Amino acid sequence: MIPEKEDDEKYSYADYLTWPDEQRRELINGEVWAMSPAPSTGHQKISLYLTLEVGSFLKGESCDLFVAPFDVRFVKDENQKDQDIFITLQPDLSVICDKSKIDEKGCLGSPDFIVEILSPSTGYKDETQKLSIYEEYGVKEYWIVNPDRETIQVFLHNGTDFDKPFYYKGDEFIVSSVLKGFRISLRDIFQKNLK
Numbered sequence: 001m002i003p004e005k006e007d008d009e010k011y012s013y014a015d016y017l018t019w020p021d022e023q024r025r026e027l028i029n030g031e032v033w034a035m036s037p038a039p040s041t042g043h044q045k046i047s048l049y050l051t052l053e054v055g056s057f058l059k060g061e062s063c064d065l066f067v068a069p070f071d072v073r074f075v076k077d078e079n080q081k082d083q084d085i086f087i088t089l090q091p092d093l094s095v096i097c098d099k100s101k102i103d104e105k106g107c108l109g110s111p112d113f114i115v116e117i118l119s120p121s122t123g124y125k126d127e128t129q130k131l132s133i134y135e136e137y138g139v140k141e142y143w144i145v146n147p148d149r150e151t152i153q154v155f156l157h158n159g160t161d162f163d164k165p166f167y168y169k170g171d172e173f174i175v176s177s178v179l180k181g182f183r184i185s186l187r188d189i190f191q192k193n194l195k
Contacts (some may be wrong), residue, residue: 013073013085017105024069028129030086035122042147043117047092049189050115050145054093057182063097063112070094071106074137078109087133092117095179110137113178117145131155135162141178150190 010030019025024035039047047067055065072094074087078101095113096102114134116126126144134142135157142155142162151169155162156177168174168186176182 010086012083013088014082016088017082024090026090027086027088028125028133033125035090039117039119040147043119046117046145046147046189050093050184053184054095054179054182057179058095062099063095063179064099064102066094066096066107068092072111073106073108074133075109076137087137089130089133091115091130097178110134110139112139113141113143113176114139115143115145117147119147131162141176143174145189147190150186152186152189 011027011032012030013027016025016027026033026035051065051067058065068090070090072089072091073085074089075085091111091114093113093115094107094111096107097112098109101107101109101111116122116130118126123146131142131144135155138157138159140157142157144153144155146152149169151167152174153165153167154174155165157163171185171187173183173185
């Protein structure tokens, strides 16, 4: 059970660590967002496929791949204490190339590459609030996978904000900007995993 706060108080990562139940949650600007029930089978298949493909590509590379549930604490300063952290998210996939950001609690700072797979209960948050956070905190590459439309939006950070997204559909291939040499077919992502 989460203790009540006054209207003007925010929950911090320090609060988050004290919650005794196993319910998955995220913190967005100090507000608690409950994670939806277990994702759909299609979501899980896409997540597994991307995990295997990205994980295989990263063998022998200096970057690490993590899949949800995995806490990513977004901070402007890596010296921030838990009680001063108000954004903690659990992206579907996170690739982190700066190993100093990885600790026993997850990631302290922005991953280089994030994938979110939309579901009816998370789509709005992934396409608005999370997009804004990933842009503000400098995530270099962000993919929004839409299983219903069988499309992927790719946002690339230019050092200030995200450029206009690239839209991929049909038989197209995505070539990652951050994971140099990584190339994947949309047809494989959707057709192999939703049937």
